[in-house]
Amino acid sequence: MNTRRTLLLAVVAALAAAVNLNAHARDPKELVIGTSSGPYADQIKLGIKPILEKQGYKVKLVEFNDYIQPNFALAEGSLDANVFQHIVYLNKFAADHKLALSELIKIPTAPIAIYSQKHKTLNDVREGTTVALPNDPTNQARALVLLDQMGWIKLREKADPLKASERDIAVNMKKIKLLPLEAAQLPRSLQDADYAFVNGNYALASGLKLKDALITEKISPAYANLVAVRSADKDKQFAKDIAAAYRSREFLAVTNKYFADYAKTDYQLALEK
Template sequence: MFIARRTILAAIAGLAIATSASAAKDPKEIVIGTSAGPYADQIKLGIKPILEKQGYKVKVIEFNDYIQPNFALAEGSLDANVFQHIVYLNKFATEHKLALTDLVTIPTAPIAIYSKKHKSLTEVKDGSTVALPNDPTNQARALVLLDQLGWIKLREKFDPVRASEKDIASFQKKIKLVPLEAAQLPRSLQDTDYSFVNGNYALASGLKLTEALVTEKISPNYINLVAVRTADKQKQFTKDIAAAYRSPEFLAVTNKHFAGYAKTDYQLALQAAAK
């Protein structure tokens, strides 16, 4: 993933400010960083009320990029963050030598194909434009789905986690791929025939998950998660965060407010037990 130098400098400057603020933080306060949109809503509607009943003060900080939340977590101005999957977390933590780890998975909005020009995928034809994310992780997800649809054929023994345009063996449909930043994909629907849109950006732009023409079956690699500092994983506050996500109360919030999300294994187990 390309990271602009000015973005990193801005992140470092922001962390320096946050460091002084975090020094006097109430020990019963949990500061959670997240991306603006559905994952912030999950915390506000479901997780925050549960934790506050246990005596915690919960502060939610929303970010508009995927870089600062991990630096802020590692530096200590956040106690947890919620925006990424295990592939991204491991790659980012390794590249930047950050002692971060996954805590618990969360209900995840899938990547899907949307269109404002076509009512079905059968309308695809030679020359159809298909926008997809340009970051390696999400582009791999899109390419795997295109392969499953029969629009492209990926080479034999391709890695579904690292698939790129270099892995395309042939175009079964003579489509034109248009790589874009993930945040720009909802707007691309005005110009493209079809666009892949990540679930969080789809919802933030007013799209409904139920409007998608096709939705991926999310691999365990791409289920979003709560990340914490490795040194904090066994602390009581992290155990309480995990328990909140695993609770029947949060399952009820998921069913009411987050229809179309891929539920976690523990939520599916709760549902099965309730039946």
């Protein structure tokens, strides 16, 4: 009797799974895209979603307030794509957690920059000046490289600019005090810290303006944000349509109108020539 009950339950479970799969297959044009709150969500709302909806897609946007959940949600299938990270972060996160995720296309990116509510210039730096910066390895490296370029610290000669950490600081010339924080907390840190490195998306989401930054990084391709998908989905039609939306002249017009201070992608620069 127990064997028959077990077999019956297994059949019911299999049928339920098949129903779920078939339901998903019946609506292949329903897309769920995850992103961080702020400008990258706005890029999708203003530019990408309207283009995809004209092609018959139903687009649902899910906004996250951290850099951890979006990749797990993508890997487990809750999302079809996510938009919040650069390739250095994606590769490290995917390797650390054994996730099969891939870059689909790079997107216009707001740079990381230094802001201050206490100082109007970088010349106010002195011994004990507090500088808040991201605590995640890849974005912290960006901040340290910029500090090195500014002459506030000196990194070890052989330090990898994509992986630099506080351990790579050879000399702290200005004797500044570094305050590593979660990226989402950096705008708030301006109330206490002298200066803070703030990722572009969190800066804009908090009301900061890119033009008000005291210094801005020149974004390298390694730090341009991107659309990520599951590796198995990279060649599927929905992925191709998302990429085409970002490459379109319509999205270039949206970028020029609403995201003029962002670092444009190579394909956008090519369209403008």
